[in-house]
Amino acid sequence: MTPENARLHRLRGGLTAVEVGARGIESLARNANCTRLRAIVITGLTPSKVIEHVLGELPDAMSPFAITLTQAFEKRLLSNAGGSLLTVYREKGHLDPQDAKITNVADLAPRDTQVDCIRRERETRRLIELKLRGDPAAPNLILKPRLALTIVGVTHAIELDYLVASDREPFYRVGVIKSYADRGGKTNKAHIRTACREASVGTLALQQLLTSLGQPVELAGDRIDIVLKAPGSFTPRLYAAQRAESELASLTRALAAAPSDLDQIEQMLPAGASLAKPEVIEALPNHYCSSCKEHCALWQHCRAQAQAQGNxxxxxxxxxxxxxxxxxxxxxxxxxxxxxxxxxxxxxxxxxxxxxxxxxxxxxxxxx
Ligand code: SF4
Structure with a gap:
């Protein structure tokens, strides 16, 4: 175990780390002033895990209908080895007829074991390096890529829906698939912002990878792709190369806020204390706001605390x-x-x- 992992293990009080993923990291930007959420996510836990394993309660479960809908839509789009997603891009003219190379990283190493996770990460990196070298074998669609994102010195793995680039383009954009019904101007703007920020987490990871490879971060750009579904059907609606400048900026700001490293998290806790203790979670400074309910499983606790404080x-x-x-x-x-x-x-x-x-x-x- 590396010294950093040993510190994280100690801060988690022995709780198993979970992959917070792009969604977990994105949630930090929704409440950038909440130290409690940052400490939980940085140490490799999630609010749901804290509710279940620290507070001993059942976390809010996502509606089974919503889960089934999301999975079915994604499955449909990525079926035929990604052919359906490719068709959407071609129909909209964002990929040319010769841009037909698709690689599904998850097919190579599908299990959740550490060995398979490492293989997915390495394969993603190899494919991206092909693109950087201008190799004609570089895929136009990389499905389920796995990238690393370092936040305040802690590396988190994130698995994205896909990366896309035509042969003409120098580098990939991040794409997200959401089963939100596309209602044009009436589509829930908060949902769209969330999807943009989730994709932007991937863009930040691409930027870090480019830096580690000695390449300019500008290659990752500030544009992302979103696929929504038409209301009442599974027909995909593609919004390609959407500008996500402000989402990237808000994420970067949120990730730069304190606590900005493990030292600061350790200093906030009493000596030897860990996040596995309810009283330690309660004592971490929070910043309850009305939007907490939309993204954080701890909202009822934080609201009760705010109520007790007369907030x-x-x-x-x-x-x-x-x-x-x-x-x-x-x-x-x-x-x-x-x-x-x-x-x-x-x-x-x-x-x-x-x-x-x-x-x-x-x-x-x-x-x-
Ligand atoms: S619910 Fe609590 S922990 Fe979660 S973001 Fe809001 S204030 Fe922070």
């Missing part, structure tokens, strides 16, 4: 912003009722007046 965020983002001057719900109630100590500053005086005006209005509406 106005439990009433939603807008309420939290409006009550910011009070600092807590208890203080806001004091300002409304004129109880407790008098207003500390002008911001509290204004807030007290606004709360009383709103209360009087509500009273008039309710009682006529």
């Amino acid at each position: 106005a965020i439990i009433l939603g983002d807008q309420a939290a912003e409006q009550l910011a001057a009070a600092g807590s719900l208890n203080r806001a109630m004091d300002l409304l009722n004129g109880s407790g100590r008098p207003p500390d500053n002008r911001a509290e005086v204004v807030l007290a007046a606004e709360l009383r005006a709103a209360s009087a209005l509500l009273d008039r509406i309710a009682n006529g």
Whole structure:
């Protein structure tokens, strides 16, 4: 075991590491201010694993319908050795007729064993190197590539849906397959942003690989591909070469935030403590927000903690912003009722007046 792995093992308190994957790493950017989530992910755990193995509860399960739909759509698209995905690219003119080389890395080493994982990573690297050398044998579609991404000195493996490049293009873009229904301008924007950020995790991994090979990172570009499905059918809809500049920037910012290395995580914990203890998880600083429910299995715990602290965020983002001057719900109630100590500053005086005006209005509406 390397010294770094030994430290991670100690921080996990003996819990087995899980591959957090592109989705887990992407979730860091959704709440860049949450130290708790960063510490969990960096040490090789997930919020679901913490819920199950540390807090002894059942994590939220993804709806079986959604899982089946996602798997069926992906299977359909990657069936015939990736032929269906290739057809979509050709129909849209993003691959030429001669761009017909497809390699599925997962076929080479399909098991979840360490040996197969290493073989998938090596094969992905070999195929990418072919492209960098301009070798005509370089695939146009690499399905299920496995790449390494180093965050704050810890290497995480990520498996992507695919990489794509025509023979004319110098390098690959990352592609993601999502079973979200494509409703044009009405498609859920949060879903699209998530898909873009997930693909951008792959772009960051490509950038790191390029750097390690002495190649310019610019080759990885800032564009990604997304395949959605048409509403009510499995017909794929391709959005190729979408600009993901802001998603890449938000990810990079989130990954650069503290704790930025294992030293900082260790310093945050009491001596010898590990994330396998519920009290240690509870003591890690968090930053609950209304969007936590969308991506983090710990949301109920963090919301309960926010409620116990009288944090106005439990009433939603807008309420939290409006009550910011009070600092807590208890203080806001004091300002409304004129109880407790008098207003500390002008911001509290204004807030007290606004709360009383709103209360009087509500009273008039309710009682006529
Ligand atoms: S639910 Fe908790 S741990 Fe997860 S991101 Fe939100 S505040 Fe952080």
